[in-house]
Amino acid sequence: MVVAGSGLAGLTAACDLADAGVSVTLLESRARLGGATFSFQRGGMTVDNGQHVVLRCCTAYLRLLERLGSSAGMAVQERFRVPVLAPGGRFTELRRIDVPAPLHLLPAIARYRALRPIDRARVLRAALALRSLDPDDESLDSHNFGDWLARHGQNDETRDRLWNLITVAALNGHVSQVSLASAAKVFRTALLDAPDAADIGIPRWPLEDLHVRPAEKYLIERGGRVRTHSPVRGVTPVRDRFLVRLDDEVLEADAVVLAVPPETAARVCPERAGLQRWRLVRLGAVPIVNVHVVYERPVTDLSFVAAVSSPVQWVFDRTDAAGLTTGQYLTVSLSAAESWLTTPASTLREVFLTELGRLFPEAATTPHSRFFVTRQRRATFRQSPGSNSLRADQRTALPGLVLAGSWTATGWPDTMEGAVQSGHRAADLVLAQLAGGVR
Known part of the structure; x- marks a missing residue:
């Protein structure tokens, strides 16, 4: 069978299928694997295309690392703590305590010096109200999170x-731009329902x-084949099989997982698959921009920090991960970065070197x-009101042709966790079809 796309969704699906004894060919259009999460070499150091983090609630992704034998490469906090640089040079933090949810965050908000005491009280009231929302309530998807916050006493x-400290990072959009359903999923799953999530x-x-x-x-050790420079141009059903058309050849497959971006899926899927292309196009895309600076000596002892009321959003120390032995390598991660996407690097240099110095x-x-500077022009789909209703089901109308990707209807935001979950689901659907099961 064929898995098209080597992002996390495709890699997960391919590994699952190989574990089940299926002969898998993994196709990637580019020269390297990784999809939206990859690394490259620059000036003797290893650079990630963007700063990717997970939470303890991202159980599918963390289990994947354990399965691949690479879990030692992920450092998970023993206890949630976010250092924050607030206006006026104040240092504060959000830190949980070891009590049941949602009480675990009450001291964190009560001591959060980026806000006045009266505003901290406003946040507590809204957080309790947010905990009453059901992220699976489809009606929430049509509402704007910013409007909901305004109705619940939140100010600028x-x-x-x-x-926004959380929403921009998790949903790649400001509170006024994102779906209430998506926001409820993030805040409830990560912050309000379990103390360590x-x-x-x-x-x-x-x-x-x-x-x-x-x-x-992992895949090759289980008999899988990996091919780069192999973009899929079309998928054609022929009786109980599929013809997968590449640039210079056609592969036969008894099943196909399309773990590709939504616009690619819309282009290569046959009409009989039942994809509503207009819906996939309307998902849109939002960029993320990363500013990379290597200082000649260390300038902070923080491994990461958030900044509020600043053009800087999050800063990560990537010195060790990049393989540097001297100096300090900082990455500034800018989500919801439409305003920075086309800004010249010279301007970004002036803005962010000045702000980092402050x-x-x-x-x-x-x-x-x-x-x-690195720029991900299509980092995530636009998780705006109504977006969940546009996400495609992983099943198609053609048995044996399955979609995968964090943009599909996973119930999760566009994250690494959502991608891995979709890969597992895609493999399950294929295995059920190959076994003659009911989809």
Whole structure:
């Protein structure tokens, strides 16, 4: 059988199928595997295309790393803690305590000095109201999270200094841009329903070593084949099989998993698959921009930190993961980055070197040896009101042709966890079909 696409969804599906004894050919259109999560070499250091983190509630992804033998490359906090640089140079943090949810976050909010005491009280009231929402309630998807927050007493300060801190990072959109259903899923699953769910995991290793190469090795050891430079141009059903058309050949397959972006799925799927192409097109895309700076000596002892009321959103120390032995390599991760996507690197240099110098006084007087920018133009789909209703079911109208990807109807936001879950689901659907089961 054929799995098209080597992102996390495709790698997961291929590994599951190989484990079940299925002969798998994994096709990737580009020269490298990894999809939206990959690494590359630059100036003797290993650079991830973007800063990817997980939470303890991302159980499918964390189990995948264990299965691949690479879980040591993910450092998960023993207890949720987010350092925050607030206006006026104030340092504060969000930290949970070991009591049942949602009480575990009450002290964190009560002591959050980025907000005035009266605004902290507003946040607590809204958080309790948010916990009463059901993320599976389809009616919530048509509503705007920002409007809901306004109805529950939130002002500009609480939105800017707390709600957006999480929403922008998790949903790649500001509170006024995202679906209430998606926001409810994030806040309930990660922060409000279980005390340890939001403990943060940050890769110690490059993504290439964390899951890309281990998954490739895992697949090949089980008889799978991996082909790069092999874009799928079309899928045609012929009796009980499929013809998968590449640039210069046609492969036969008894089943196909299309773990590709939605626009590619819409283009290559046959009409009989029943995809509503207009829905996939309407999902759209939102960029993420990453600013990379290598300082000649360390400028902060924080492994990561968030900033509020600043052009900087999140800063991560990637020195060790990149393989550097001197200096300090910081990555500034900018989600919902439409305003930065086409900004010249020279302007980004001026803005972010200045701001990093303000946030970290040592950075203002420390020379930097490297500065560069990476841009993910289509980092996630646009998780706006109504977006969940546009996401495709992984089943198609053609038995044996299955979709996978974090953009499908996983019930999760567009994340690594959602991608892995979709890969498992795709493999289950294929195995049921091959066994003659009912879909």
